[in-house]
Amino acid sequence: MLSVENLHAGYGSSEVLRGTSLHVKQGAVVALIGANGAGKTTTMRAISGMLKPTSGRILLEGRPVQGLPASAIARLGLAHSPEGRKVFGPLSVEDNLLLGAYSRLPKFFGFRSKAAPGLASVYELFPRLHERRKQAAGTLSGGEQQMLAIGRALMASPRIILLDEPSMGLAPVIVLEVFNIIRRLKEAGITLLLVEQFAKSALEVADYAYVMEHGGIAVEGTPDELNQNEKVLAAYLG
């Protein structure tokens, strides 16, 4: 589904990613964990085209996408729910969701009826968003904004979703809720690449995980393997 091969990327003259490689299989939930500054978010940004990689290859369903603009990669079926959620604050919750499906909807008229089934299933997953559908997205609580960001990514009916730090800045109860949602997405067969600071919770839902260090992959394996790796245990799982 998604293959990243020997990816290099950075900001200006500072190189953050020094040869990162990872693979996500169809229907799998893959977690990317590691310390702050290891390059997790940079990896996500490079995959979705927000940041142009300096070298390396990114294959989405076998098709090279490195260097394409983010909008083109999104149209190929990759939905990135970015760090900090980035909902469209002044727009209503429903407009945010409609924009999530932008690439597959008619641009002028009739987009509402075409988006209706997708909207209904997102509202079923997040009843809270239905209650607040007319409200400006910027006035939602952090947890609700995160639900909106996930819902917006789902609206695209994507082939794969990149979820960057969905638990960032949220209260512990809400974090539990977010992980419940991720579990439900997994049961629905959605392919996920997940970046998380809560390594333990991430490993509970993931099928496979990569541990990043200094812009590269330090360790990889199934959650069981990582749970037995003493180095990983000491550094990330306490």
Add this chain to the structure above:
Amino acid sequence: MNSIIIVQMAVSGALMGLVYALIAYGFQLTYATSKSINFGQGELVMLSAFFSLTLLDAGLPYWLMVPGGLLFGAMMGLVVERACVRLSLEQKSEGWILLTIIFGLLSFSAAENIWGRDDRPFPSPISADAFNVFGISITPLELSVAIGVFAVMGLIELFKHKTLLGKAFEAVSADRDAAELMGISATRTIMLSFGLSGMVAAMAGILISPITTVGPTMASALILKAFSVAVVAGLDSGFGVVLIGIALGALESLTSFYLGSGWREAPGLILLIMALALRPNGVFGKANIRKV
């Protein structure tokens, strides 16, 4: 009697103010998507007016000239985007300020060379014979300005709120990166905003020219006021520009009536300075509130 004159002056001024508002609205469109402003917008008004006049001279009927002029304005807007704005935005520089000013200067010289330095009358089939409403005389021509301004702004606002493409326009204004992640091309959306802005400028030119005249210098007279209106109302104020435009237009014509026409430019500049000092986001502007 005296009060009737005052009201008369205010009404005529307010109509002029609506044209300032329309040009200011053009500023808002490009500012929303690209956070840049075309300082050659006044020259776009002037070029489009001259082009429309040429169409009329070539024998095109008025109602066919209007879409032709609007199309020309939209194309010029795209030229500004490509030539002056895109590269500097890609490099995250403020180069567009100088480049759009240069575009204005070039347009001014080009207009002088192509159409001459003289102000020329702009014929319109709409009657300039005044009729009386409660003692105030209004001409159908003036009324057409008001209708035209509201029609253009109304249509664009309708587009922004009722179509998905319009919502994408607002998404790019709110968060360019996030919009890209939805599959919305920010570059194309910015092109669209410059096209619309150019069209709005052309409409302003076509509406105002029959009342004033067409000449290379019309740009500088309009642009300063329009810029004041845009900043005083706020660069994201939507219809706020209409109220400020009307107020400034009325104030201007009263000032020139009571203090002499030399003072005509004063209210716009004073309002601009006051707004920058007291409310930098504009009277109707939204302050930047960001939840962290």
